[in-house]
Ligand SMILES: Nc1ncnc2c1ncn2[C@@H]1O[C@H](COP(=O)(O)OP(=O)(O)OP(=O)(O)O)[C@@H](O)[C@H]1O
């Protein structure tokens with residue numbers, strides 16, 4: 001089988017994967033439903049939107065596959081590898097049946113027990129990601145899948161990068177130089193807008209934004225324009241949440257506000273700490289230590305707003 005310069009392979013006599021539909025699209029990729037004619041059954045095939053980028057597109061998918069495989073957690077969508085379909089490189093994954101959290105939230109907010117249960121699964125997946133020295137960098141409702149059997153799966157490692165690296169679209173990160181900003185408005189952590197290196201605590205901020213949205217039915221930083229949303233992430237104290245006025249309800253709100261602290265030092269410091277706090281909430285005993293820590297205006301130690309600039313690459 002030949003290997004063309006543009007990263008496309010000559011198809012060979014018979015395609016292994018037969019495309020039967022579309023599962024979803026995101027900022028940079030399209031995910032198709034296909035039948036694996038060798039093993040039987042469905043798979044999900046993720047193609048970059050610019051497969052003509054050839055070897056580069058293949059390298060991005062290989063990096064994504066590697067991160068998902070190494071993290072190796074049941075709450076992370078299972079990957080079979082990178083293959084070729086109709087000549088183009090694609091990530092081959094288990095085909096999930098159900099809906100994204102984004103689709104689920106379209107029919108309204110969730111009750112606190114569902115929020116705690118889903119957040120526990122997301123943060124457990126993040127713990128596995130952080131354990132291998134990676135940061136996901138794109139935790140948001142469209143990248144969380146709720147299966148028909150109510151399992152939670154973290155998707156989309158297209159932006160995952162090494163902890164401490166300055167992320168690039170290639171996901172591998174680079175040392176030195178000016179970091180670019182990648183993430184999604186409303187979920188990106190303030191320090192990522194300010195172009196600080198990848199930090200697991202940035203994923204915890206994104207989780208806080210997702211949890212807030214699960215409770216409130218709306219993003220804490222929603223705005224008409226991207227610039228306004230980014231300023232909201234940097235400066236805005238999210239409005240009070242409409243949680244039950246019980247001790248447990250107040251504890252849930254404190255936990256979310258602590259995740260949304262502007263300064264990473266004021267957040268939970270690890271996914272494991274968040275999981276512990278959630279398990280205390282789950283057993284209905286409010287955590288004694290959690291405190292609302294959102295401060296205004298933004299003071300990330302030593303960093304000023306002026307470092308935000310127009311070259312940010314933000315995904316919507
Ligand atoms: N394994 C899967 N099974 C079913 N549907 C999936 C699967 N993976 C992704 N999807 C659907 O496809 C959508 C887009 O996938 P994904 O988030 O990986 O792409 P993307 O956002 O374009 O990626 P990237 O940020 O890497 O460019 C998801 O929101 C989801 O609806």
Ligand SMILES: [Mg+2]
Nearest residue numbers: 026142143156
């Ligand atoms: Mg996505």
